Each structure stands twice: as structure tokens, then as C-alpha cells.
Amino acid sequence: MGNKIEIDEEVLESLLNQIKKNRQKQKRQNGTGSVVFLGSYRYKPYAARILIGKDINGRAIYYDIDTFKTELEAIVCLENYHKNPTPLQVYENKYNRIVSFPQRPYPLVPVSSINADIHRKDKRNYTFKQVFEEMKESLFPTKEEIKLEKEYHIKAEGKFGRKNASNLTIAFNQSKILYNKIFRELRTSDFKTCINSPSVKPSTKIEMVKLFKHMDNYAYAEDIVDKKYTENLKSPATNYKTRVPFAYEDIKYLWSIQSDDFAIQFVRDFLLLAIYEGCRAEELLFIFTKNIFLDKNYFIAGIKTKSGTNRAIPIHQKVKHIIEKYYNKNNEFLFNTPTGKRITYAMYLKYYKKFIKGHPLLLDKTAHCGRHALETELQKLNIKQTIINSILGHANGNVADDVYNHVSIEEKIEAINMVTYEIGKLCILKSKKKVS
Numbered sequence: 310m311g312n313k314i315e316i317d318e319e320v321l322e323s324l325l326n327q328i329k330k331n332r333q334k335q336k337r338q339n340g341t342g343s344v345v346f347l348g349s350y351r352y353k354p355y356a357a358r359i360l361i362g363k364d365i366n367g368r369a370i371y372y373d374i375d376t377f378k379t380e381l382e383a384i385v386c387l388e389n390y391h392k393n394p395t396p397l398q399v400y401e402n403k404y405n406r407i408v409s410f411p412q413r414p415y416p417l418v419p420v421s422s423i424n425a426d427i428h429r430k431d432k433r434n435y436t437f438k439q440v441f442e443e444m445k446e447s448l449f450p451t452k453e454e455i456k457l458e459k460e461y462h463i464k465a466e467g468k469f470g471r472k473n474a475s476n477l478t479i480a481f482n483q484s485k486i487l488y489n490k491i492f493r494e495l496r497t498s499d500f501k502t503c504i505n506s507p508s509v510k511p512s513t514k515i516e517m518v519k520l521f522k523h524m525d526n527y528a529y530a531e532d533i534v535d536k537k538y539t540e541n542l543k544s545p546a547t548n549y550k551t552r553v554p555f556a557y558e559d560i561k562y563l564w565s566i567q568s569d570d571f572a573i574q575f576v577r578d579f580l581l582l583a584i585y586e587g588c589r590a591e592e593l594l595f596i597f598t599k600n601i602f603l604d605k606n607y608f609i610a611g612i613k614t615k616s617g618t619n620r621a622i623p624i625h626q627k628v629k630h631i632i633e634k635y636y637n638k639n640n641e642f643l644f645n646t647p648t649g650k651r652i653t654y655a656m657y658l659k660y661y662k663k664f665i666k667g668h669p670l671l672l673d674k675t676a677h678c679g680r681h682a683l684e685t686e687l688q689k690l691n692i693k694q695t696i697i698n699s700i701l702g703h704a705n706g707n708v709a710d711d712v713y714n715h716v717s718i719e720e721k722i723e724a725i726n727m728v729t730y731e732i733g734k735l736c737i738l739k740s741k742k743k744v745s
Contacts, residue, residue: 437490449469
């Protein structure tokens with residue numbers, strides 16, 4: 310009989326704790342899943358778990374590939390699965406909660422029953438209406454996503470924006486003659502006949518062209534069609550009302566407006582900010598207070614385009630007091646009503662209608678006209694186009710300019726403060742010709 314070795318209980322506990330700490334340090338690489346202990350009461354307590362997406366609130370949604378008796382088996386499962394990722398059956402209600410997927414999404418198949426066979430529907434005989442309904446379910450925002458976009462201007466990733474989705478729905482409602490036709494049998498002439506219907510408004514015709522092209526792309530990606538017949542469709546010419554920049558007299562008139570009515574005074578301030586900052590109306594309404602740096606004379610805002618998103622916008626000294634007037638570090642957004650409620654775009658339009666009734670001189674002017682006014686003025690001052698584009702959030706149209714010509718905030722501040730909207734102060738940057 311060999312000698313028995315007695316181990317002190319405190320030493321044993323210390324060794325076990327050290328082992329646990331070492332195991333915690335050995336984390337798996339991001340995106341490769343993890344092993345989760347489900348509880349000692351289970352026959353197979355270890356689960357091989359992967360992240361399949363996040364819901365509208367940013368909460369993680371997981372999928373357990375399988376459960377095992379030992380941790381090692383679960384690790385082996387994860388390694389094998391990443392070498393050969395096969396489609397995973399996910400309950401439909403769980404799949405529908407997913408708003409964003411990982412950078413390398415897993416192949417998921419939504420099913421009503423986990424025991425359902427994985428197979429693709431035969432969609433080759435889908436009607437126009439069926440293609441739209443499936444595309445709508447896949448690419449249109451949900452009610453929750455629409456609400457989020459309205460409140461925070463956060464568009465659901467990989468989906469149409471709420472306005473775009475609404476316009477496409479209107480176009481679909483005007484396409485009833487195509488509803489029950491097999492989509493793969495439709496040709497360019499069929500789409501044109503629908504668009505050229507005399508009962509369809511010119512603005513709706515433009516949206517119909519967009520709708521048909523989106524549906525064709527979706528059908529092609531889903532193997533519903535083998536060829537796209539909408540590529541040669543062109544939007545009909547429309548006579549849009551040209552936006553005219555604010556004239557100097559209009560701007561002078563705006564400055565003269567003073568009112569005790571919050572709505573009237575707010576629209577006046579709002580239009581002046583558009584004129585001196587060059588922002589779109591929605592960009593101004595979505596300025597977060599945390600993104601305003603009054604001491605450095607700029608704020609961060611911007612929506613709509615890749616070039617315009619999250620850009621540094623210089624504060625013109627003439628309207629800085631307007632921003633200071635509405636600024637409250639305790640508010641999430643810059644613009645709020647006297648009762649503390651955030652001013653939405655719909656609320657602004659309501660204010661604007663009231664404002665314009667009392668000031669018919671500005672009947673043809675909107676916040677977007679202010680944007681045009683600033684661009685026109687900066688061009689008159691011979692400001693470099695790359696600086697103008699950086700302020701307004703336009704793409705330069707040149708890869709080299711967009712990548713290499715990074716405009717500093719100091720350059721933007723200097724450029725924007727040259728704008729006076731006064732006659733006789735427009736040529737200060739013009740080059741002097743040498744006198745021979």
C-alpha cells in the first residue's frame with residue numbers, strides 16, 4: 310500500500326480558484342461563439358452558443374447549436390461548426406426579432422417548427438403582388454423601427470427608410486393591373502403601360518419606376534427571375550418648382566421679425582440657422598446637445614448621405630446666440646418646446662404654416678432655400694469647393710478629394726464667417742491680377 314497524501318482544504322480551494330481564473334482568461338476569439346454552463350442539474354450542462362443578431366434595443370439574440378456533457382465537447386462542436394457552417398433552424402418569432410446581424414452572419418432558416426424540413430419555396434410562379442409582399446416583409450421597416458427612426462433618425466440597417474417605404478407603398482397601390490400577373494412573365498412594356506396610365510400623377514410615376522426596379526432586383530436575388538426587364542425604365546420628366554435662395558432683402562426681413570409667439574419666433578430662428586449654417590431642416594432638428602461645442606464654435610450633425618453624416622459644422626458668429634438661446638445641457642436635443650417636448654419635423658411644419666400666414670413675403674422660401682443661399686454665397690466668395698462640400702455635406706465627386714483633402718474645422722469656421730449676405734462684400738478673396 311502506498312502512502313496517502315493529505316491535502317489541506319484551503320490549499321485545494323486556492324488551487325481550484327486559480328484554475329478558474331486561468332480558464333476565464335482564455336476567451337474565444339470574437340465572432341466564434343462561446344461555451345455556456347447551463348446548470349449542474351442538467352444531464353448535458355454545457356451549450357455551444359453563437360450570437361445570431363441583435364434586437365431593436367441592441368440586446369443580443371443567441372442560438373444554442375447543441376448541448377453536451379463536457380465543456381470540451383462543446384468547444385469541439387463550435388470549432389467543427391465554424392469549419393462547415395450549415396443552415397440553422399430558428400423559430401420565426403425569434404428570427405423576426407433580429408434587426409442587425411453579425412459582420413459574418415450565420416445561415417439561418419426561420420421555421421414554425423424546429424422539426425420542419427429545410428427547403429426553399431418554389432417562387433417562380435409568384436405574382437407581382439406576392440413578390441411585393443415578400444420584399445415588404447424583408448426590406449420594409451417594422452412599426453417599432455419606424456418609431457425609432459421618427460424619434461432618433463436611426464434607420465433600420467439593410468432596410469428602406471420610412472419615407473421611402475411609404476412612397477413605394479403608394480406606388481404599389483397604383484399598380485393594381487399587375488397584381489395577379491406572374492412576375493417572371495412581365496416585360497418592360499408591361500411596366501411602361503402601368504406607369505403611363507393617365508390616372509397616375511407624375512410624382513407617383515417616379516416612385517413606380519423606383520418600385521419596379523427594387524422588385525426586379527429582389528426577384529433576381531431570390532431566383533424568381535433570370536433576367537431583369539426594368540433596367541431601361543426611366544423616370545418621366547417633371548417640372549419641379551426650382552428652389553430660389555434667400556435674397557439679401559429676405560434675410561434682412563427675417564432679422565427684423567420679433568414675436569412673443571414661440572412658434573413664429575422659432576421658425577424665424579430656424580430659417581436663419583439654415584441660411585447661416587447650410588443644414589437641412591431634419592439635420593437641425595436632430596442635433597444632439599452633447600454634439601454641440603460652443604467653446605470651439607462647431608457642432609456635429611448630418612443625415613441623408615454618407616458624405617453628410619456626422620460632419621463637423623462650423624457655427625457662424627452671427628447666429629451663435631440663437632444656438633445658445635435653445636441650448637440646454639439637460640435636454641437630449643437642441644430644439645424643444647417651452648414645455649420641454651422635443652420639436653419633431655411634423656411639429657416644425659405646423660409652426661411653419663402658421664409663420665408663413667403672417668409673413669407672405671417669404672411664401673416661396675423654405676429651410677432648404679437657406680442651404681442654397683449659403684452655397685451660393687460661399688461660391689461668390691471663391692471658397693474652395695472641397696471646403697464648401699465639407700460644410701454642406703456634399704460628396705466631392707472625386708475619390709482623391711474625398712480621401713486626401715481632409716478639411717479642418719478651423720478652415721470651415723474661417724470660410725463661413727466670411728459670409729455677410731451684404732452687397733459689396735463679395736470679392737474679398739478674388740486673386741489680384743499683376744499689373745504689367
